[in-house]
Amino acid sequence: MDILDIIRQRQSARVPFDRERPVPAEHMRQILEGARWTPTAHNMQNFEIVVVDDRKLLDAIANIETETSEVFVRENYEQLSFSEEELKKKKVGLLGLMFPPSWRTPGKKPVLDEAHAHSILGEMIRATAALLVVVYDPRRRAPASEGDVLGMISLGCAMENMWLVASSLGVGFHIQSVLSGERVEGEVKKLLGIAEPLKIGFAVRLGYPLSDPKYLRVRRDIEDFVHHNRFGSKGI
């Protein structure tokens, strides 16, 4: 397949996966080979990856209680579109329908209601064939990189490399940022034996979607974000 076709068809698979259908070992290896060849700042290769496919562990992670923050609900609301037309016009952000009604009523301050404040990670992690947990050591950093921004970008490169390989193999891929959130991270680390001071950079659900994961995906046009020679001189 053409590289741009793979890039364009890569998408978030925010649907349950078949938990009885494992990712074949050969495909898992290819996804990890993608991680292996990640470009990283200073070639630090600043990640370790825990592949979790043990049902008991996955279920234990699924049972961890999450806590949505007011900040998330507020900042999420600010970036939502309330109709497909609005999203197509804006070309950035997400459609409100993905979130509970109390977080996405147009013109109404979003409320972190009790029903959704402590949602359990549950459904999505339970409906997963495997989970990749990408770990890094915050004591190391790319040379002279304030806040290790370059190290974080490098983790993003690992994410994309694995995502593209998974996508080309027809394996569903869904980032779970909640696993690196303060409270959840500690519990996941305990379950997986990830020692302090290591941190979870990101986690990914992998598997075969039980329903069509396609949804309205939008992007800006090249002319919207490219500046020619001088910032502000839009276009190629």
Ligand SMILES: Cc1cc2nc3c(=O)[nH]c(=O)nc-3n(C[C@H](O)[C@H](O)[C@H](O)COP(=O)(O)O)c2cc1C
């Ligand atoms: C660093 C990072 C964190 C993300 N965290 C989440 C997440 O926690 N949950 C989720 O459903 N998608 C998450 N995503 C996926 C983005 O929302 C998604 O890539 C974006 O909306 C574009 O959609 P697409 O992946 O279908 O093209 C994350 C993506 C990145 C790069």
